[in-house]
Amino acid sequence: WLEALAQVKRSKDNWLLLSGQDLTRPDQGRLVCSCYEVGVNQIEEAINSGARDHVALGNLLRCGTNCGSCIPELKQLCDR
Numbered sequence: 001w002l003e004a005l006a007q008v009k010r011s012k013d014n015w016l017l018l019s020g021q022d023l024t025r026p027d028q029g030r031l032v033c034s035c036y037e038v039g040v041n042q043i044e045e046a047i048n049s050g051a052r053d054h055v056a057l058g059n060l061l062r063c064g065t066n067c068g069s070c071i072p073e074l075k076q077l078c079d080r
Helices: 002-006 012-018 040-048 054-061 071-079
Strands: 031-033
Touching: 031 040, 031 071, 040 054, 040 071, 054 071
Parallel strands: none
Antiparallel strands: none
16 A cells, blocks of 8 residues: 555645645745755846845845855855
8 A cells, every 4th residue: 555655646746745845935946045044046036136246145035144154155156
């Protein structure tokens, strides 16, 4: 029974629901800033909207403003 259940195809939404994620929240992408739960999709959208450096991203999304461990990756994303 369990083996048969594991082989049933599930949609992405089913897995997100089981993981406890909010299905109404836009897909944030891979997590970059764990302090404020900011994902790469959010960061790239902010960069495309005019945020040109990690300081601007911090002002807009708060990423990089707490522990700072994501700042190197924020800088890399801005340099692309």
